[in-house]
Amino acid sequence: MSVLVVGSIAYDSVETPFGKVDDSLGGSALYFSAAASLFGPVNVVGVIGSDFDTSKISFLKDRQVNFDGMYVDSGKTFRWGGRYHKNMNMRDTLFTYLNVFESFKPQIPEQYRQTEYVFLANIAPELQMEVLDQIEKPKLVVLDTMNFWINGKRQALEEVIKRSDILILNDEEAMDLTDEPGIVSAAHAIIKKGIKTLVIKKGENGAVLIHEDKFFFCPAYPLSRVVDPTGAGDGFAGGFVGYLAQQKDHSIDSLKRAVVYGSAIASFIVEDFSFNRLIELKKEDLEYRFEEFGAMTRFL
């Protein structure tokens, strides 16, 4: 079952205590599709500038990622620069050059319009809505967002939430969206907004799935060294949605396993800069780590 992602394609410049990279491959749509393509085909919709070196994404093309919806615009590719602190939960954005992304209007190619699994990466809620308007009867819509839209485009975002099946966000965003002081009360408040399933990511403290009134907790894989956290969230979403699409099933049991696959993929991404770890990642590595999550949480 194929998956559609609409999001950014970028060049990132990232500095962490373990080194730095300049103009390396980045963007939510690419991290998502690198992860989701471990489970099945992925269709990407996004925009690049005329400076984009498409040979850099050939490894994704080899993995059933389809770029028919990747438009080339005159101008430069979206660029983001950031510096992570010793505590990797903290980062400073050094620059954000939207470039061609500024005027991005997602056009869903005809052949993608019946995609059943849709991931709306972190873009403006109005654009997310335009994507949904172009999809015929999606089976599952998974939504990402960020503080910028929560605080600046609250109403539009709430509309998109109502049309989505699953919302993925981090702990701070969950509290921002609800003005609740903790993630449990925030989760209950978000469920009340009219979405059945919620995933709250807590960085090194793992992720929580809330489905109706049930909670499921998945830890973060215990790494001694996080080299670069960039892309972990989108990779998580890719593993999560990719697994669900492959299963064609959204029962609570599948949702739980999807969270674990997402967490496992995120744990690989942060082991190296950019896509370095994902490029070489084998499905067997992922399955092995999935089993390790079992051993690290099972007690009965």
Place this chain on the structure above:
Amino acid sequence: MSVLVVGSIAYDSVETPFGKVDDSLGGSALYFSAAASLFGPVNVVGVIGSDFDTSKISFLKDRQVNFDGMYVDSGKTFRWGGRYHKNMNMRDTLFTYLNVFESFKPQIPEQYRQTEYVFLANIAPELQMEVLDQIEKPKLVVLDTMNFWINGKRQALEEVIKRSDILILNDEEAMDLTDEPGIVSAAHAIIKKGIKTLVIKKGENGAVLIHEDKFFFCPAYPLSRVVDPTGAGDGFAGGFVGYLAQQKDHSIDSLKRAVVYGSAIASFIVEDFSFNRLIELKKEDLEYRFEEFGAMTRFL
């Protein structure tokens, strides 16, 4: 198998966003024994002032908690006052009056000296060492501490760690003890100090067991409302040690379940002020919550 705890017996004055209590029952030895006594007999060693109302601990006596090692000193009972913020991870200490606790020298009664399970609650490392010197061949020594001793009595603490089997501390303390930036690298560094098993408590983010090179993660029970976190850590330790003593087994599987029992008891403690929730807690309630932790973490 009986358990020995050496720690504080106190009157606490606590203010949280949900209310306040003055001079309510508190102290590490009491929270620990209220929890551990759900699994079997507990022997308490501590000191009270002549102002202490012993009728307040009759509920513990009814539950196989033995107070032969509770000495009455002339003067006032140890008092602590604190105020929790809206974010319950933050608290201000309003006052600490050591009173009779200031000159406390733990005397282990003859009949306790062969106790096989020992919990050294958070007291000065030199006193913890004196306790160990009075115990004949303990089977399992579990150690608690705090930043105050980590920073002020590092060397004495490191000696006690070497003589203990399991160290329980929170995430900040683990990082302080090792100068590592994250809990995974901190855990590895502590294991290198010569202790085989470690439990790192992360408050609302649960607890991690590290046993040799294995990690086990237990979430915090998802509560919408934490009324008063006081005593949660000592109650955790009580559930943890109480369960191990009952099992007479410290295999990794028992250690995992001990962490879950500890987490379950802590989750009850924080539902109300002081011992209010523990007084009425039934073993069945605990077993039910233990099973809920299974449902919230199982995915295979």
